[in-house]
Amino acid sequence: MTFEPVVESAIRDLVLANRILSRENVIDDFGHVSVRHPTDPGRYFLSRSRSPEIVTRDDIMEFALDGEPIAQNGRSMYAERAIHGAIYLARSDVQAVAHHHTRSVLPFTVADIPLKPVFHMGAVIGPHVPVWDSQPEFGDTNMLIDALPKGHSLARVLGNGRVVLLRGHGSVCAARCLRSVCFVSIYLKENADLLLKTLPFGSPKYLTPGEIEKTADMLLSPMPLARAWDYWLARAGFSGL
Ligand code: MN
Numbered sequence: 001m002t003f004e005p006v007v008e009s010a011i012r013d014l015v016l017a018n019r020i021l022s023r024e025n026v027i028d029d030f031g032h033v034s035v036r037h038p039t040d041p042g043r044y045f046l047s048r049s050r051s052p053e054i055v056t057r058d059d060i061m062e063f064a065l066d067g068e069p070i071a072q073n074g075r076s077m078y079a080e081r082a083i084h085g086a087i088y089l090a091r092s093d094v095q096a097v098a099h100h101h102t103r104s105v106l107p108f109t110v111a112d113i114p115l116k117p118v119f120h121m122g123a124v125i126g127p128h129v130p131v132w133d134s135q136p137e138f139g140d141t142n143m144l145i146d147a148l149p150k151g152h153s154l155a156r157v158l159g160n161g162r163v164v165l166l167r168g169h170g171s172v173c174a175a176r177c178l179r180s181v182c183f184v185s186i187y188l189k190e191n192a193d194l195l196l197k198t199l200p201f202g203s204p205k206y207l208t209p210g211e212i213e214k215t216a217d218m219l220l221s222p223m224p225l226a227r228a229w230d231y232w233l234a235r236a237g238f239s240g241l
Contacts, residue, residue, distance in 0.1 A: 024189070026098075043065070065088050067082050094175065102192070107196065109166060118198060118206055134153075162174055183220065
């Protein structure tokens with residue numbers, strides 16, 4: 001099935017975002033990234049259930065915000081797609097969502113140590129990164145966000161931010177475009193790595209709220225995003241496209 005050019009372009013960039021987040025070790029065998037339909041805000045695109053490193057154009061499926069496929073055609077689907085639909089429903093400003101289990105982020109989901117920006121590029125995660133815990137509302141579960149009530153609960157904790165951590169599970173990033181969601185996801189990991197290296201030496205000097213706001217506004221603007229995207233494309237083997 002082919003779409004109008006603006007939609008085909010979004011799908012192509014979604015395939016590239018899958019490959020980039022895999023190459024940058026943000027997403028491994030599990031985890032996923034989606035983009036809102038550029039001309040129908042009540043829908044989004046997401047791969048069928050497949051590891052992002054091998055996602056191709058033909059794997060991309062279209063979903064309604066309740067997670068129902070527009071044309072399943074026998075394909076298996078990610079169990080946690082409720083993450084994507086619930087955030088698109090709650091946040092009209094969000095055009096791309098990524099979910100991952102990046103190992104260096106996991107300590108901050110289980111220990112009482114806030115994940116805050118400690119370096120310039122880390123500013124994109126925002127001044128406050130909340131942790132969502134399924135336990136108070138849902139008790140003992142398989143820990144997957146596999147139904148809309150869990151997705152809605154997660155979206156409430158995300159609030160107006162770009163990052164929410166999942167206790168004992170991973171993280172979710174939400175942003176204005178695929179480039180931004182890749183930027184936030186990659187530097188969430190880098191910031192966590194740096195914080196883990198710094199903590200043994202004592203209490204870090206974090207960026208101030210004003211530095212975070214000004215730096216994030218600058219980094220998530222077109223020029224830095226284009227420069228980073230081209231770099232990631234090259235590293236993922238797609239330079240010169
Ligand atoms: Mn997960």
